[in-house]
Amino acid sequence: MKTIPNTKTEITFEDFKTEVLNDYKLAVTSRECSLLGRREVLTGKAKFGIFGDGKEIPQIAWAKAFNDGDFRSGYYRDQTFMMAIGELTIEQFFAGLYANTDIKDEPMSAGRQMGGHFATHSLDENGQWKNLTEQKNSSADISPTAGQMPRLLGLAQASKIYREVDGIDTTKFSKEGNEIAWGTIGNASTSEGLFFETINAAGVLQVPMVISIWDDNYGISVHARHQTTKENISEILKGFQRNEDDKGYEIFRVDGWNYPELMDTYQRAAKISRNEHVPVMIHVQELTQPQGHSTSGSHERYKNQDRLKWEAEYDCNVQMRLWIVENNIATDEELTAIERTIKKEVREGKKAAWAACINPIIAERKVALNLLEELATSSPNGVFITKLKNELEGFDEPLRRNILTATRKALRYVVSESSSEKMALQNWITNYIDTIQPKYSSHLHSESQQSALNQKEILPTYDANAEDVDGRVVLRENFDALFTNYPEALIFGEDAGYIGDVNQGLEGLQEKHGALRVSDTGIREATIIGQGIGMAMRGLRPIAEIQYLDYIMYALQIMSDDLATVQYRTKGRQKAPLIVRTRGHRLEGIWHSGSQMGGVLNLIRGIHVLVPRNMTKAAGFYNTLLDSDEPALVVECLNGYRLKEKLPNNIGEFKTPIGVVETIREGEDITLVSYGSTLRLVEKAAKELQVVGIDAEIIDVQSLLPFDLNHDIVKSIAKTNRVMVIDEDVKGGASAYILNEILNTQDAFQYLDSTPKTLAAKPHRPAYGTDGDYFSKPSAEDIFEAIYEVMHELSPADYPKLR
Ligand SMILES: Cc1ncc(C[n+]2csc(CCOP(=O)(O)OP(=O)(O)O)c2C)c(N)n1
């Protein structure tokens, strides 16, 4: 036989048989899980199911080529692979389906993600790195199709950096860059832009990435003829094939039901990619979906009889079984016996998983029922409370929601009573919510010691005769210090390398720190972020540069869906402390002046959003962030690079704190809240207002997410009794966000003597040119007049109408 599962040449037939049968057992186990999983959804125990049936055999071949230290970035079909690398048991599979919130039972996401979204733990329970070279790693899945691709690029690039850059401590992350990043994607999802963008970028970067395309001819109900030119993705990507003259990909095509061919293909692919750092594509064709796409519908609706017949015949498990029998590796009876045992094992595993999920809730319900009973006995409204109690008791499979609905409603019946039973229930409800809520809400941000919020401010210090320099020089000097102090730090983006970014904040740094650490990228914002996510997940400290804030829109989806949710969707067991550097605010024209902050703020909760008003503040943020373990977006002021700032003498050391505002002008009459470039106009207006006797206090927010953790703004309002938020975003954008924080989080209403105001831009994008800006965004005159108007309303005699 040409291929045997292992590349070792001398193994006995018995060894071979054991290994093949073991593989078959795995395939059957995985399939049984899928079959039973679907039943669990149809009977209502689980909400939704999407399974790996029909894709078992290639995943077993892949798992054999997957080494410790390697990373997976895949999608919901990969359960067999996860089982094959020992990272998913039968119990865990069902725990995911049932949304068990205990991370010990459900290690993929502690019930936060639907089943079929896989992950391993890169961090221990304290948020510290485990040794990733000693385990098989899977980055946490996300649901948007092809969303796994950008991160895959970075996971692969990390190996290249670890192999080629000197001076990095690789102990926990890499063995000479020998790790492959393995991707998987469905055939239909290759239609997404993210797929093509990643494929091109990996070809350019020549990184050890192996992408498997699981091709079952469909994307839900939509046939390949509507998805892919020539209905064949490897056919149309042939131009990426490398040859003697040009670098590119190695491309393989293999049938997904052909066990020996798959074994051979994956071994060859791994060898090339691991040794030579060449990207490889494996187009796995002729796969099936025995149960259709998911539990949401049946494939009989869109597959014809011929297709269904073909799928039954070419089901990869069926084909492997045939191959085993035909090659006299095992008899039909032996296999039937194996299948029977596995069915039983899966049933038992499922039962155990259900018990683990439901028992804690039943125990909690018992406590609640007792409290309700006691309350009913002590209350004149006992009958109503008993009814609630009986309803709660009647649920065969209670949810925590049922427990809280009953107990919270019960309190309404005793609202005017006072009893120890009532107090006991009140306390229990509060404590119960306090203990259960974190199961759903913890770890949006890092909860480790390195959380950015634990970083203390270190002020910049200056020589007596400190030089006035262009703002960009402060940044450049600071980046230089950071790349010297942090060998694992690197920056990349459009024009970030050779010319040192479009505003020269990285001038000369490529020459000094090398082209792998200060590098140019293609114009591909989503995968620039993906590079950053993947590298950050493997212990590097990437800074991904998005040239202008306006163009972050291309990357916003991946920031929102992937980067922002890494900690949350793994309950703190993975992190991607990526710094996204960009520049925005207050330039002119529909696309170079944007401050689409409202959108950004609301889409990337989980990422800090920092808006420094000058380059010293910005540099301080980079220093803070590199000492912490969280992702952040830093928006530098586009019009601030040539403004003069004093050069601090503690470059690389001073730190701007996160979530802390700064009062940049003291005043008595009104509190003005703003950030970024708009502050310069607010300061100008404040000076002019002083002339007419209005004394404004100005607060620079600096950090939009998190927002004013010390609640300093409300302290200012307690003094001035008036507030205006000034912003260049559209109405309802960042200004509305800020006002919400001031009113709802900081409870400023009680101190206000005038209506709280926001002053924002016109609803259209800003027109080009100085006048375009003047008529699109708040000008110094607009700000002056808006504030004057507030004072006019207060005292028309002192402040007569201007116009
Ligand atoms: C961005 C995005 N669009 C749509 C969906 C809904 N959706 C989920 S799976 C799927 C089809 C994917 O087909 P394919 O990539 O071939 O994978 P398969 O399920 O066939 O293995 C679609 C459209 C999604 N999850 N994400």
Ligand SMILES: [Mg+2]
């Ligand atoms: Mg498909």
